[in-house]
Amino acid sequence: MANTNSIPMLWIDPVDKLNDQVRQAFIDKGFDLRIGDSLDIEDDAFTSAEIVVVRLSKCATALKELQMKLVSLGSPAQVITRVARDLFELGIEAVRQGALTAVPSEQLAPAEWRHIVDTNVSEPKTDTSAFVFADPVSRNLLALAERVARVDVTVLLTGPTGAGKEVLSRILHDASPRFDRPFVAFNCAAMPENLIEDMLFGHEKGSFTGANKIQQGLFEQAQGGTIFLDEIGEMSYSMQAKLLRILQERCVVRLGGQKSIELDIRIIAATNRNLKQAIAEHRFREDLYFRLSAFKLSLPPLSERPLDILPLAEQFVSQQNLTGHPIVISPAAQHRLVSYPWPGNVRELQNVIVRAMVLSNQRSIELEHLLFDDLHINDEFAEPSSDFVPRSDRSRNWTQGSPNHGVSRSKVPNVEQDRITSAIGGANKGSNVRSVLDHAVQQSERQAISEALQSSRSRDEAAEKLGISPRTLRHKLQKLREQGITVTRAYAR
Secondary structure, eight states, rough: OOOOOOOOEEEEEEOOOOOOOHHHHHHHTEEEEEESSSSSSHHHHHHHSSEEEEEOSSSSHHHHHHHHHHHHHOOOOOEEEOGGGGHHHHHHHHHHOSSOOOETTTTOOOOHHHHHHHHIIIIIIGGGGSSOOHHHHHHHHHHHHHHHTTTOEEEEEETTSSSSSHHHHHHHHHHHHTTSOOEEEETTTTSSSHHHHHHHHEETEEEEOOOOOEEEEEHHHHHTTEEEEETGGGHHHHHHHHHHHHHHOOOOOBBTTTOOEEOOOOEEEEESSSSHHHTTHHHHHHHHHHHHTTEEEEEEGGGGGGGGGHHHHHHHHHHOOOOOSOOOOHHHHHHHHHHOOOOOHHHHHHHHHHHHHHHSSSOOOGGOOOOOTOOOOOOOOOOTTTOOTTTTTTTTTSSSSSOOOOOOOGGHHHHHHHHHHTHHTTTSSSHHHHHHHHHHHHHHHHHHHHHHHHTTTTTHHHHHHHTTTTHHHHHHHHHHHHTOOHHHOOHHH
């Protein structure tokens, strides 16, 4: 008999169907399970679900289609993807595109799924305690964001890709008087212009072929709450004019409709582009820019807030930990994480940790488990931040605490500097430690490359196993040959 407090879950798998025994086991674990083999099922299956589980085979297309369908139906369901163990890069891509997590498709034990859901869904995702503000730069930004949140003003967030603009938008919503009303996020670069217009404004029944019912747009769905327009700099010039009208008049007209619907919403926009340059090049409207930037918040890249790196890494480890026991990051791995310049910011850090969890087989993360994105292929990383502190002292709270107004990095207390000097087994001999670590990293990299080549039929397959591009692998193989290390000629081309 199903639990009266069971979690509604839609399970979509075009490859394998759950048998009656497994399905009953899911019910016994507190899931109200509905099963489909594609997205072509009744709409109420999506609108009634709290969780949608979808299996990905070769690419993330099914995830994108599912996300679009959930948005069009106004469903608040959250998505968990299932990906084969040997396709963990696809799992990383799914998480990057908005999935809560990626679970091996071979994993069917209902008890494990209950743990996954409790870890990723049951805990509120918008509580600021779930975010990391350890660095003084981040704490000052948080303090400013909380002050801005209390004033009902349009906000423009700027910063590099992957720096956490959507995270900050959620904080602005949660800290505002609108916290108990809808938060609707929309990526302005994710789909064609005609579909963007329909998604934002909605349509009346019969307004075009296939419009067989009234559909509220995202502006209406955000009524009383907040709408977050990500990548606003990618919006077409004609759509910018329509958005400007929404901002000026605070009302919307559905496609094919005549009635003007008044809006009570807060608008937060974000971009990684230089909008002033785009204005000069006539790619962005100046009047829209001034409407959006009533208050402007800039997010610094991760490299400029190094004290956030290790707490973020540990948070990602915790999110991916399915074992039930603690997983630690070794001191040498900590050192490398802090030393790396993070061109891909927080998103790249999350990718690296997901890969490390896979390679470590859910055990402690060591130096050899860290595979970085190929945006930065220089083998010589920058010197570690002077704020680096190994995560051996678990008593410190990295995720909460009063913001330190006006704290500069040069004024970090001396006790922090004392901890720094003892980092990684006596790091007061800084140059020697770095030399030893760099040698260890090179040895680990050579071993990983060698093992991947020996177990692969081609260089492309080896690169896929290593989690890097074939171009990056070719670059690394050439460097090994230049150092006099023998590399199979077929792979070194």
